[in-house]
Amino acid sequence: MSNVADTIHDAGTAYVRKKKRGALAEVLFRLRKSPLAMFGLCVILLLIFVAIFADLLAPYPYQKQNLAHMFETPSKQFLLGTDEFGRDILSRLIYGARISLQVGFIAVGIALVVGGMLGAVAGYYSGWIDNGIMRVMDVLLSIPQTLLAIAIAAALGPGLFNLMIAVGISAVPNYARIVRGSVLSIREMEFIEAARAVGSSDLRIILKHIIPNSMAPIIVQSTLGVASAILNAAGLSFIGLGIQPPYPEWGAMLSGGRQYIRDYPHLTLYPGLVIMFTILALNFLGDGLRDALDPKLKR
Amino acid sequence: MIRYIIRRVLFLIPVLIGVAFCVFTLLYLTPGDPARMILGDMATEGAIQEFRAKEGLDKPFLLQFGHYIYKAVTQGDIGRSYITKRPVMHEIMTVFPATLKLSAFAIVVAILIGLPCGILSAIKQYSIFDTITMIFAMVGLSMPVFWLGLLLILYFSVYLRWLPSSGFDTFKAMILPSLALSAQSISMITRMTRSSMLEVVRADYIRTARSKGQKESVVIWIHALHNALIPVVTLCGLQFGHLLAGAILTESIFAIPGVGRLMVESIKMRDYPMVQGGVLFVAVAFSVVNLLVDLVYAYIDPRIKAQYK
Amino acid sequence: MDANTQNNLLLEIQDLTIQYITDAGTVHAVENLNLHLGHGETLGFVGETGAGKTTTALGIMRLIPSPPGVVKSGKIIFEGQNLLEKSEPEMRAIRGGKIAMIFQDPMTSLNPVMTVDKQIAEMIKLHKNVGEAESLKLAGDMLELVGIRRERMHDYPHQFSGGMKQRVVIAIALACDPGLLIADEPTTALDVTIQAQVLELMKKLKQQFDASMILITHDLGIVADICDKVAIMYAGRVVEYADKRALYSNPVHPYTIGLFNSVPDLDDDKEALNVIPGLMPDPMDLPAGCTFHPRCTCAAEQCSKTKPAMIDVGNGHFAACPIRAKALGAA
Numbered sequence: 001m002s003n004v005a006d007t008i009h010d011a012g013t014a015y016v017r018k019k020k021r022g023a024l025a026e027v028l029f030r031l032r033k034s035p036l037a038m039f040g041l042c043v044i045l046l047l048i049f050v051a052i053f054a055d056l057l058a059p060y061p062y063q064k065q066n067l068a069h070m071f072e073t074p075s076k077q078f079l080l081g082t083d084e085f086g087r088d089i090l091s092r093l094i095y096g097a098r099i100s101l102q103v104g105f106i107a108v109g110i111a112l113v114v115g116g117m118l119g120a121v122a123g124y125y126s127g128w129i130d131n132g133i134m135r136v137m138d139v140l141l142s143i144p145q146t147l148l149a150i151a152i153a154a155a156l157g158p159g160l161f162n163l164m165i166a167v168g169i170s171a172v173p174n175y176a177r178i179v180r181g182s183v184l185s186i187r188e189m190e191f192i193e194a195a196r197a198v199g200s201s202d203l204r205i206i207l208k209h210i211i212p213n214s215m216a217p218i219i220v221q222s223t224l225g226v227a228s229a230i231l232n233a234a235g236l237s238f239i240g241l242g243i244q245p246p247y248p249e250w251g252a253m254l255s256g257g258r259q260y261i262r263d264y265p266h267l268t269l270y271p272g273l274v275i276m277f278t279i280l281a282l283n284f285l286g287d288g289l290r291d292a293l294d295p296k297l298k299r
Numbered sequence: 300m301i302r303y304i305i306r307r308v309l310f311l312i313p314v315l316i317g318v319a320f321c322v323f324t325l326l327y328l329t330p331g332d333p334a335r336m337i338l339g340d341m342a343t344e345g346a347i348q349e350f351r352a353k354e355g356l357d358k359p360f361l362l363q364f365g366h367y368i369y370k371a372v373t374q375g376d377i378g379r380s381y382i383t384k385r386p387v388m389h390e391i392m393t394v395f396p397a398t399l400k401l402s403a404f405a406i407v408v409a410i411l412i413g414l415p416c417g418i419l420s421a422i423k424q425y426s427i428f429d430t431i432t433m434i435f436a437m438v439g440l441s442m443p444v445f446w447l448g449l450l451l452i453l454y455f456s457v458y459l460r461w462l463p464s465s466g467f468d469t470f471k472a473m474i475l476p477s478l479a480l481s482a483q484s485i486s487m488i489t490r491m492t493r494s495s496m497l498e499v500v501r502a503d504y505i506r507t508a509r510s511k512g513q514k515e516s517v518v519i520w521i522h523a524l525h526n527a528l529i530p531v532v533t534l535c536g537l538q539f540g541h542l543l544a545g546a547i548l549t550e551s552i553f554a555i556p557g558v559g560r561l562m563v564e565s566i567k568m569r570d571y572p573m574v575q576g577g578v579l580f581v582a583v584a585f586s587v588v589n590l591l592v593d594l595v596y597a598y599i600d601p602r603i604k605a606q607y608k
Numbered sequence: 609m610d611a612n613t614q615n616n617l618l619l620e621i622q623d624l625t626i627q628y629i630t631d632a633g634t635v636h637a638v639e640n641l642n643l644h645l646g647h648g649e650t651l652g653f654v655g656e657t658g659a660g661k662t663t664t665a666l667g668i669m670r671l672i673p674s675p676p677g678v679v680k681s682g683k684i685i686f687e688g689q690n691l692l693e694k695s696e697p698e699m700r701a702i703r704g705g706k707i708a709m710i711f712q713d714p715m716t717s718l719n720p721v722m723t724v725d726k727q728i729a730e731m732i733k734l735h736k737n738v739g740e741a742e743s744l745k746l747a748g749d750m751l752e753l754v755g756i757r758r759e760r761m762h763d764y765p766h767q768f769s770g771g772m773k774q775r776v777v778i779a780i781a782l783a784c785d786p787g788l789l790i791a792d793e794p795t796t797a798l799d800v801t802i803q804a805q806v807l808e809l810m811k812k813l814k815q816q817f818d819a820s821m822i823l824i825t826h827d828l829g830i831v832a833d834i835c836d837k838v839a840i841m842y843a844g845r846v847v848e849y850a851d852k853r854a855l856y857s858n859p860v861h862p863y864t865i866g867l868f869n870s871v872p873d874l875d876d877d878k879e880a881l882n883v884i885p886g887l888m889p890d891p892m893d894l895p896a897g898c899t900f901h902p903r904c905t906c907a908a909e910q911c912s913k914t915k916p917a918m919i920d921v922g923n924g925h926f927a928a929c930p931i932r933a934k935a936l937g938a939a
Contacts, residue, residue, distance in 0.1 A: 508730075510704060511703065522722075602766045
């Protein structure tokens with residue numbers, strides 16, 4: 001009996017091992033085949049680099065006004081021109097990357113931690129806990145996300161930190177739902193049964209087994225989530241609820257340049273382009289990751 | 300079917316109360332004393348105390364919430380503007396038609412463009428049309444509404460002078476705002492239709508239809524499309540809700556007197572009851588739209604209809 | 609092959625090779641496959657999952673998804689004409705009209721948003737010159753024929769159980785009286801008790817409609833029950849082809865023998881099942897020579913070098929194993 005089982009088992013593992021690269025390497029390998037996703041990844045890495053080294057890269061400080069050079073179109077001195085206070089637009093965009101990326105990543109971090117925990121608990125325990133949590137999420141989901149962010153931001157008042165909270169909290173239900181969904185499907189699998197049988201605690205099972213196994217949809221949602229968080233934050237700043245002047249948030253820059261659009265369109269053109277390319281890059285990356293992580297597409 | 304409708308309507312009630320609770324709590328937590336805001340800085344301490352007692356503002360939080368719900372349900376009273384001193388509901392109802400018109404126009408545009416693009420993309424998967432459509436959809440998805448609106452104004456109003464940059468009275472004036480607002484929805488509907496079609500086309504029952512000797516055109520347009528549209532209908536409903544919210548930004552760019560612009564103005568003037576009333580109103584409209592979509596959904600998907608016969 | 613069988617021949621597959629060309633490599637789904645089927649015969653098509661049975665069936669229907677599927681070579685001669693040379697409109701008249709197919713999973717093979725009578729009527733309207741009302745009436749007749757009450761004809765698929773759905777699928781397949789019925793594991797997705805009913809129904813209707821049938825399965829019991837001839841498939845190739853009786857009483861190919869041995873025997877009180885060691889090869893990377901040789905107990909050096917041809921070991925019993933054929937004195 002045993003040697004037959006062993007034969008099958010050996011053959012099986014050999015078969016699997018031959019195909020298996022590391023999980024990360026496998027994803028990267030498949031991501032490389034999508035040029036758009038790679039483009040997205042490069043743009044994001046470039047932006048992160050710019051945000052970190054903004055002090056070194058920016059030709060001028062972001063708040064430096066130069067009233068002798070107001071509304072200048074792009075020139076050698078000011079590569080992307082200057083705004084209504086004669087501030088260098090390029091420098092402001094570079095510092096703006098810092099703010100926008102911070103808002104995007106931290107807001108998603110907040111949403112992920114809060115939503116992820118709620119979703120994991122709801123999915124793992126089911127019953128009335130699940131019911132209670134998910135009904136609250138239903139309520140939050142019945143308010144469109146932008147609107148929820150506006151409502152929270154209006155209550156909290158303007159400021160970078162409040163902006164992150166508002167954008168983050170408004171995205172919580174999305175993560176709660178995704179995590180709950182994958183927990184529900186994983187919970188019934190046999191290796192969880194096995195872990196329970198050997199006496200692992202609930203917390204250990206959630207942290208060690210369930211969360212790692214529901215990573216794929218979470219990674220995809222987070223990537224796309226950073227995009228929508230940046231977009232939402234820019235929208236809030238645009239209507240005056242987010243970052244206040246003189247901080248160079250991209251949406252606030254757009255908002256500031258708006259009244260001069262007929263005569264000096266470059267004030268709104270460049271911040272808009274930067275926002276669009278950032279979001280585009282994140283969306284391409286998110287889409288590529290979804291395809292790369294989707295087990296259905298594995299051969 | 301009747302039972303299904305009743306069930307869905309009843310299910311809406313706790314959700315709406317929940318939404319009202321969120322909105323009320325946010326308003327409660329907002330800094331500033333409502334009594335002082337309404338009566339103005341010149342009011343005496345006595346007058347403020349009297350007003351607080353009269354309006355129940357000195358009661359515990361939950362009682363205040365109960366009172367708020369009671370007034371909202373029985374009198375449609377969701378507070379009074381700090382600035383104009385008029386009832387919030389009245390102010391919103393005057394401007395809501397414009398928002399509804401804008402959103403409805405935008406969703407129609409989105410469906411008329413998104414659906415055919417998605418279907419053609421799926422049928423001609425990997426073709427040049429498909430690639431270009433998908434890149435456009437991605438750009439549309441990544442374009443901030445407010446920036447697109449400004450670009451459209453810049454090109455069509457300032458540069459070409461073809462279309463007006465503000466207002467919402469004429470058909471011509473509606474074109475730019477609807478286009479700006481619907482860009483994201485067009486992209487979403489295109490992408491969803493395409494992926495839904497691609498998934499359905501691989502389904503076993505499509506193979507069955509082919510094995511009957513059915514023409515490819517009938518297989519796609521009759522068998523595949525009906526099934527593929529089921530999730531798209533849900534998406535359209537969700538999008539309509541997001542359009543109501545997106546209208547906030549669009550209205551403020553195109554100077555359209557709608558709920559959105561009212562809210563943005565109120566935010567600037569810290570007229571919080573107005574802001575929260577607007578949020579509540581849009582959330583209710585969103586829920587009602589979703590309810591209607593669910594009913595349509597049940598109509599086109601016999602599996603759901605049958606559960607509630 | 610004598611003149612008599614030649615006249616009686618309904619379907620003949622010659623040297624059929626089908627590949628799926630993917631980024632990761634070429635899947636050799638079907639390799640140099642030869643088969644023939646006479647009028648009124650039932651051929652059992654047996655093999656493990658992934659052996660290429662379904663691909664062969666879809667190949668006959670010309671429904672191989674392309675890309676990635678490509679028919680590399682071969683002929684599929686049905687009623688004297690090569691299906692691979694037919695135009696798409698000609699092929700549409702044959703699909704459903706002359707060759708009908710029953711699929712594996714009844715849960716997913718019916719359109720969920722169309723009532724079942726319409727799905728049957730669709731088939732009838734395509735191949736018979738009848739109007740809407742007449743086609744729906746005929747659809748009702750077909751439902752009664754497969755044992756479903758006429759009143760239920762306006763129901764949707766989800767209102768039927770799995771076995772009932774498969775009856776509907778059978779009704780669709782037989783609606784236009786096809787000469788050849790291809791059933792791809794028609795009972796695999798069903799409960800055992802329902803399996804028997806559905807098989808019994810198929811057997812009965814096959815007789816009634818005087819159709820030939822290719823029954824794809826991995827269940828040797830089902831083959832014994834309804835088939836006349838059996839083809840055993842392994843890794844894209846037919847390794848043995850014979851009369852049911854000849855094959856069951858005297859299996860020749862080592863793989864066939866392994867299959868029979870792995871069926872548990874109640875009389876034989878052994879602890880372990882007789883399992884064929886190893887796994888089926890990766891279809892992207894088939895072994896050279898005989899694809900079965902790495903798992904074969906009687907493999908010789910030549911087996912890893914030359915592809916074995918089908919050898920007649922007597923009375924139309926073919927096996928692709930020169931070693932065994934020699935041992936039986938038929939080389």
